[in-house]
Each structure stands twice: as structure tokens, then as C-alpha cells.
Amino acid sequence: MSGPAASNESVPRRALFSVSRTEGLAALASELVRLGWELWATEGTGRHLQEAGVPVRPLSELTGQVSMLGGRVKTLHPRVFGGVLARPSPQDLAELEQAGGVPFDLVVVNFYPFEERLERYRSGELTLAELVESMDIGGPALARAAAKNFARVAVLTDPSQYAAVLDEIRHSPHGLPADATRVRLAAEAVRRTARYDAVIARALQQEAGPPAAAPQRVEVSFPERLALEATRWLVARYGENPHQAGAVYRVPVQGASVPWGQVLQGKELSYNNVADAAAALDLVAELSDRPAAVAIKHATPCGAAVADSLLQAYQLAHDADPVSVFGGVVAVSRPVDGMVAEAMARTFLEVIVAPSFEPEALEVLSKKPRLRLIEVGPIEPPWRRDGDGSSLEVRSIFGGLLVQQVDAVDWVDGELRTVTRQSVPERLWPDLRFAWRVVKHARSNAIVVARDGQTLGIGAGQTSRIDAARIAIEKAGEKASGAVLASDGFFPFSDVVELAAEHGIAAIVQPGGSMRDQESIAAADRAGLAMVFTGIRHFRH
Numbered sequence: 311m312s313g314p315a316a317s318n319e320s321v322p323r324r325a326l327f328s329v330s331r332t333e334g335l336a337a338l339a340s341e342l343v344r345l346g347w348e349l350w351a352t353e354g355t356g357r358h359l360q361e362a363g364v365p366v367r368p369l370s371e372l373t374g375q376v377s378m379l380g381g382r383v384k385t386l387h388p389r390v391f392g393g394v395l396a397r398p399s400p401q402d403l404a405e406l407e408q409a410g411g412v413p414f415d416l417v418v419v420n421f422y423p424f425e426e427r428l429e430r431y432r433s434g435e436l437t438l439a440e441l442v443e444s445m446d447i448g449g450p451a452l453a454r455a456a457a458k459n460f461a462r463v464a465v466l467t468d469p470s471q472y473a474a475v476l477d478e479i480r481h482s483p484h485g486l487p488a489d490a491t492r493v494r495l496a497a498e499a500v501r502r503t504a505r506y507d508a509v510i511a512r513a514l515q516q517e518a519g520p521p522a523a524a525p526q527r528v529e530v531s532f533p534e535r536l537a538l539e540a541t542r543w544l545v546a547r548y549g550e551n552p553h554q555a556g557a558v559y560r561v562p563v564q565g566a567s568v569p570w571g572q573v574l575q576g577k578e579l580s581y582n583n584v585a586d587a588a589a590a591l592d593l594v595a596e597l598s599d600r601p602a603a604v605a606i607k608h609a610t611p612c613g614a615a616v617a618d619s620l621l622q623a624y625q626l627a628h629d630a631d632p633v634s635v636f637g638g639v640v641a642v643s644r645p646v647d648g649m650v651a652e653a654m655a656r657t658f659l660e661v662i663v664a665p666s667f668e669p670e671a672l673e674v675l676s677k678k679p680r681l682r683l684i685e686v687g688p689i690e691p692p693w694r695r696d697g698d699g700s701s702l703e704v705r706s707i708f709g710g711l712l713v714q715q716v717d718a719v720d721w722v723d724g725e726l727r728t729v730t731r732q733s734v735p736e737r738l739w740p741d742l743r744f745a746w747r748v749v750k751h752a753r754s755n756a757i758v759v760a761r762d763g764q765t766l767g768i769g770a771g772q773t774s775r776i777d778a779a780r781i782a783i784e785k786a787g788e789k790a791s792g793a794v795l796a797s798d799g800f801f802p803f804s805d806v807v808e809l810a811a812e813h814g815i816a817a818i819v820q821p822g823g824s825m826r827d828q829e830s831i832a833a834a835d836r837a838g839l840a841m842v843f844t845g846i847r848h849f850r851h
């Protein structure tokens with residue numbers, strides 16, 4: 311069963327261990343020792359291995375420096391980073407030796423559990439200073455360094471990788487994972503550090519308070535002649551219908567987008583898939599300051615939800631309209647893990663768009679080889695992505711192009727006006743904002759009914775607002791009572807408010823600005839309903 315232990319008996323293979331999650335570690339380490347490897351570890355990791363009876367050398371023996379500043383500096387030392395980053399060239403190896411370092415062939419690292427501790431901070435169990443201490447510095451630095459040096463070093467950043475890599479080491483003539491495996495592990499490592507930093511960035515941003523909303527009116531100048539530079543991304547089997555040819559072109563953008571995403575698996579993307587995936591990404595980006603999930607059918611949302619975890623958000627978005635989601639396109643705001651993937655695999659979906667897919671998720675979803683997975687990298691709300699409001703979007707009509715600024719604005723807290731006697735109960739504000747963000751992405755006339763971070767009914771693409779409201783309220787059914795309602799445009803008559811009141815809607819958000827606003831306000835007051843004007847309209851045609 312065992313392969314060669316090392317390329318050269320006198321120079322053992324070396325591994326550096328520094329982990330927070332110890333599952334599977336002792337089994338990996340003891341097998342490496344059996345294969346003749348020399349193991350080094352940071353303090354806590356070393357203790358865990360020694361207790362399991364695995365011989366390991368403390369890193370301080372190499373650096374001559376014990377961990378300092380309460381653990382803030384452990385591995386950050388030229389002898390450690392030199393040992394990871396030295397290329398296999400005689401010059402690098404000589405330089406490393408002169409500095410007193412040794413080359414590492416394998417780095418096994420996982421990071422302080424920032425996300426878990428963030429939850430504990432939010433529940434008041436930890437202070438901000440304690441949370442800050444769980445921001446891992448050395449671990450991600452080690453992972454990135456090892457990833458950069460994939461030519462010589464393998465990096466394991468998750469226990470799920472141990473068994474397969476160990477197997478490759480056993481059977482490899484050089485006692486190392488294959489070249490392609492090292493590159494794949496490097497990609498996974500960098501994806502993990504990116505995700506880790508994205509979580510920290512979001513937490514810090516929340517600590518700093520809400521970002522300044524994009525200015526609502528930024529002067530943009532439209533050039534006399536418009537030169538469009540686009541590169542063909544794919545030629546689809548056909549366009550919107552089988553008798554139409556279709557293709558998709560890429561244009562340069564900042565931030566996550568479908569055409570610049572990576573298609574990880576699945577049947578070839580169709581023209582409609584790309585259009586729906588882009589609509590799904592647009593909507594989920596709008597909700598991405600929380601774990602969020604959305605489902606799109608024919609460019610229209612059929613379900614959207616935000617929650618404390620992505621799994622919850624996905625289930626809520628799915629359950630928002632379990633009939634329509636069938637054959638839909640789903641987008642989520644956080645990386646898909648194994649559990650979310652299991653839930654997704656229970657429904658027939660056409661496409662899933664996500665910042666990333668964890669290896670366990672890819673394994674689960676690989677059992678649905680036709681399902682298309684698009685990895686787009688970290689997703690940000692449009693008002694953060696398009697902070698200066700200068701991005702333009704282009705639509706073609708017969709004989710021309712329509713060009714406008716992207717609709718990147720969110721509501722501005724200071725400009726909201728409660729126009730009714732009844733004010734909005736504190737607990738309904740998050741739902742009002744959520745419904746407002748969703749209605750922005752539904753075709754006009756659009757009405758969204760929502761409650762507890764879940765859409766209950768979406769009426770979209772209607773030629774009259776009252777029809778949109780009827781559809782949304784009918785879909786919501788009995789759950790409409792106590793829910794909130796958002797409208798992408800103002801109410802020309804009081805009929806929508808009256809219908810909402812009949813079904814027990816508790817609060818309404820709409821732009822305001824109709825000549826007959828007063829009639830809608832009076833209807834809301836008669837029903838004891840709260841209504842808020844945003845002063846912003848979100849038509850989408």
C-alpha cells in the first residue's frame with residue numbers, strides 16, 4: 311500500500327502544521343511520520359499532535375522565537391516563510407539555508423474561526439476586542455505563500471482534502487501530490503483566504519456603520535460617438551427561441567458578473583440561462599449584506615430571502631414559491647457549502663450562481679452533471695460596487711441603443727418619510743427594506759409582499775398596479791396578514807392600499823409622488839396602516 315517515503319533518504323519531506331480545526335489531523339500526521347516525513351507545528355497544534363502520540367518539532371526551535379503578542383506573531387518569520395516560499399532553485403535553497411530555514415513540502419493550515427466568533431460577538435457573548443483577536447493573520451499568509459509556491463509545495467486548507475492527498479502522497483514516486491493536484495489545492499487555498507477576508511471585510515464594514523449611499527444623481531456625460539468594445543464569451547445553441555441564433559459578449563466591469571464568472575460544471579449555458587443568471591445575480595447582490603438566496607424564472611424573481619445562515623435563506627427562498635422555483639435559476643450571496651448543496655440538489659434547478667462552491671458542495675452537486683454552476687467571486691451590493699454612480703447600462707432597440715446609469719441606489723435613511731399617523735413598528739423595518747430591494751428587481755408594475763426576510767408574493771410585469779398587487783397578495787394568501795408590501799412606483803389611486811388593508815398588510819413602502827397621494831394616505835390612516843415614502847422610484851422594464 312505504501313509508496314516511496316521521500317525523494318531522498320537523507321532529506322526528508324517536511325510538513326508544517328498550524329490549525330484551529332484539528333479533525334483528521336492526527337491520522338494525517340501519523341501516516342506522514344510513518345512515510346518518513348518530518349513534522350513541524352505551531353504551539354497548540356503541536357500539543358494536539360503530541361497528545362495523539364505523533365512526534366512533531368515546535369516551530370520555535372526553527373525560529374528561536376516563541377509565539378509573541380498573545381499569538382499575534384507565531385509563524386511570521388523569515389525562516390518559516392522562506393521555507394514555504396523558496397523556489398526549488400539552488401539559489402533560493404542556498405539563501406534559505408544561510409538564513410537558517412528549511413524547505414517545507416507541505417503546509418497544513420486552517421484559520422481562526424472568525425465567522426463562528428462573529429456570531430458570538432453579535433449575540434453579545436464576545437467583545438469587539440475579542441472578535442478582532444480571531445482575525446487570523448499568519449494562517450492566511452501561510453496559505454497564500456504555499457499557494458504561490460505550488461511548483462514545489464502542497465497546501466491543505468480543509469480536513470476534507472486530507473484523505474485523497476495522503477493517498478496521492480503514498481502512491482507518488484516523489485512522495486508528493488501530483489502537479490495538477492498542487493495547483494488545484496493552491497486555487498482552493500486562495501479561494502478560502504478570499505472568502506475569509508470577505509467575511510472580515512463585511513463585519514468591519516458593519517461595525518463602521520452603513521456605507522454612504524451612492525449619490526442619487528451623478529452627472530455623467532454621454533459621448534457624441536459611442537464605441538463599444540466587447541469580446542465574445544460564448545455562442546449559445548440558440549437565442550431566446552430555437553429559431554434565433556444567440557451569443558453572449560463580455561464587456562469590462564468591476565465586481566462579480568456572470569460573463570466573467572467561472573463555469574464549474576453543467577450542460578452548456580443557454581442564452582436564457584445567462585440572462586436569468588444575470589438577473590439572479592443582480593437581485594442577490596442587492597441583498598448581499600446578509601446571507602441571501604433568490605430564485606428567478608423568466609427574468610423575474612419568484613422567491614427571495616435573507617436569513618442568518620445561507621441554508622435558512624435558501625430554504626426560505628425555495629419555499630416562497632415551491633412551484634415556480636422548479637427549473638429556476640438560483641443565486642446566493644455566500645459560498646455554497648455541503649449542506650446548502652444538499653438542499654439545492656433536492657430541486658430541479660437550471661443554474662446556480664454563487665461567490666464560490668466549497669469542495670464538499672461540488673461533490674454533492676457533481677451528482678447532477680447537467681446543473682450549471684457559475685462561480686463569480688465575492689458579491690457586493692450595487693451601491694457599494696458602483697459607489698460613484700457612473701456605471702452605464704446599454705439596451706438595444708431596433709435602430710438604436712438606450713444608455714443610462716445603472717440603478718445602483720438604495721433607499722436613503724434620512725430621506726424616508728412616514729406619511730401615516732401609524733409609524734412603522736421597529737420589527738418591520740428590516741422587512742420593508744428587504745421588500746423594497748426585491749421590488750427594484752421585478753418588472754414594472756411590481757408589488758412585493760414579504761415577511762420575516764422572505765417574499766410571500768411577487769406580482770410583476772403588470773400593466774396596472776392593482777393587478778400586480780392582487781397577484782402578490784393572492785400568492786401570499788393568509789400570510790399577508792402582518793406582512794409588508796413594497797411598490798416600485800407610486801399609487802395613482804387608493805385601491806392598492808385598500809386591498810392591502812383588507813388582507814391585513816401592516817406596512818407599505820412606495821416612492822410617493824402621485825397627485826393623489828393624499829387619498830392613499832387617508833386610506834392607510836383609516837385602516838391603521840403605516841406607510842413610508844422613499845422619494846425614489848425603481849421602474850424596471
Ligand SMILES: NC(=O)c1ncn([C@@H]2O[C@H](COP(=O)(O)O)[C@@H](O)[C@H]2O)c1NC=O
Nearest residue numbers: 330352354355382384385386422447448449
Ligand atoms: N500570527 C501568526 O503568525 C499565525 N500563524 C498561524 N496562525 C494561526 O494559528 C492557528 C494555530 O495556532 P496554534 O497551533 O498555536 O493553536 C492556526 O489557525 C493558524 O492559522 C497565526 N495566528 C494568527 O495570525
